[in-house]
Amino acid sequence: DQQVKQNSPSLSVQEGRISILNCDYTNSMFDYFLWYKKYPAEGPTFLISISSIKDKNEDGRFTVFLNKSAKHLSLHIVPSQPGDSAVYFCAASASSGYSTLTFGKGTMLLVSP
Amino acid sequence: NAGVTQTPKFRILKIGQSMTLQCAQDMNHNYMYWYRQDPGMGLKLIYYSVGAGITDKGEVPNGYNVSRSTTEDFPLRLELAAPSQTSVYFCASSDGLEETQYFGPGTRLLVL
Numbered sequence: 001d002q003q004v005k006q007n008s009p010s011l012s013v014q015e016g017r018i019s020i021l022n023c024d025y026t027n028s029m030f031d032y033f034l035w036y037k038k039y040p041a042e043g044p045t046f047l048i049s050i051s052s053i054k055d056k057n058e059d060g061r062f063t064v065f066l067n068k069s070a071k072h073l074s075l076h077i078v079p080s081q082p083g084d085s086a087v088y089f090c091a092a093s094a095s096s097g098y099s100t101l102t103f104g105k106g107t108m109l110l111v112s113p
Numbered sequence: 114n115a116g117v118t119q120t121p122k123f124r125i126l127k128i129g130q131s132m133t134l135q136c137a138q139d140m141n142h143n144y145m146y147w148y149r150q151d152p153g154m155g156l157k158l159i160y161y162s163v164g165a166g167i168t169d170k171g172e173v174p175n176g177y178n179v180s181r182s183t184t185e186d187f188p189l190r191l192e193l194a195a196p197s198q199t200s201v202y203f204c205a206s207s208d209g210l211e212e213t214q215y216f217g218p219g220t221r222l223l224v225l
Contacts, residue, residue: 004155034213043117043203043216044156089155100146100171101214103155 003027004092006104013111019077021107023090026071030092034101035064035075038087047088048075080111115139117217119204125223126194134189134220136204144209145187146171147179149200150219156203162187163209194224 005024013019023033031052036044050057050064050073057064063076077084090104120135138145143164148156148171158171162181176198178190187206191198201221205214 006155009153036216041219043205043218045216046213049213100158100161101156103148103157105153105155 001026002104003030004090004102004104006088006090006107008107009105010108010110013080013109015082015111015113016079019075019080019084019109019111021075021077021088021090021109023073023075023104024071025073025092027092027094027102028071029094030102031095032093033064033066033073034091034093035062036089036091036103038089038106044089077109080109082111082113085109085111117204117206117215119202119217119220121220122218123221123223125225126191127225128194128196130194131190131192132194132222134191134202134204134222136187136189136217137185138187138204138206138215139185140206140208140215141184142206142208142215143184144207144214145181146205146207146214147177147187147189148203148205149173149198150203151200159189159202191222196224198222199224 034049035047037047038044066073087106087108089106091101117138146161147159160179162168204217207214
């Protein structure tokens with residue numbers, strides 16, 4: 001059973017517009033959430049994270065929103081740039097025990113000029 | 114500071130062969146992880162380690178073994194390669210406190 005779900009396999013956006021990537025989770029023990037970005041033939045790189053004590057975290061063009069009651073988080077990229085084209089993975093962890101991450105399947109974002 | 118390095122980048126194995134995927138990190142991280150990523154799927158945890166001499170199974174450990182004799186190195190061993198182990202393997206490390214994991218570039222393995 002998937003505990004972290006990214007239901008959109010792909011998303012296409014025009015340069016300059018907003019990209020919104022969504023992620024849902026089922027495990028109520030998850031209290032830390034991360035987004036990773038992955039280019040082809042490279043390893044994932046950390047993008048942004050959010051703790052369950054917050055509902056929003058910003059870093060430049062990237063903002064992550066967390067809705068705990070809905071068990072939903074989203075990543076907003078504004079404005080989107082062609083270099084943002086990559087696969088974005090949502091990941092979650094529970095602070096109790098060891099810090100292992102559970103990943104979603106990823107959403108491929110394509111930003112066209 | 115190289116971060117997390119993995120060797121080899123690509124390998125073809127015959128069914129039944131064995132090999133070791135190498136992973137090293139120079140960030141003095143206590144936590145290290147091995148993941149596999151199949152096409153269209155997310156990363157699945159194979160094994161992880163919270164320090165030298167301590168390892169534990171992840172979600173998909175069958176067919177793999179690990180050891181952690183030093184803080185820097187975390188090799189992954191495949192004893193009897195099977196076609197189901199065709200995948201891209203990623204090693205990662207973290208300091209365990211911030212939960213952020215830093216990944217290596219991956220090893221693409223093809224078992225025929």
